[in-house]
Amino acid sequence: MTTIEKIEQIIGEYKEIEPGSLKAETTFEELELDSLDLVDMAMACEDTFGKTVEVDENLKTVGDLAKILDAA
Secondary structure, X not given: OOHHHHHHHHHOOOOOOOOOOOOOOXXXXXXXXXXXXXXXXXXXXXXXXXXXXXXXXXXXXXXXXXXXXXXX
């Protein structure tokens, strides 16, 4: 399972999304995730991947999150 597929499962807990619909360029704004959703998602990613995720202005797309998780 790829990092983006794992992220898709996590986001699926917050928003109803089509399986396989997330791409690296998908923005969190397009997914209608608010700041609280992003913090909750970041904590879920930390639990799943065992890596720290900083929610800041550089975290805009699924690809941005995948890069953080793959690099950490």
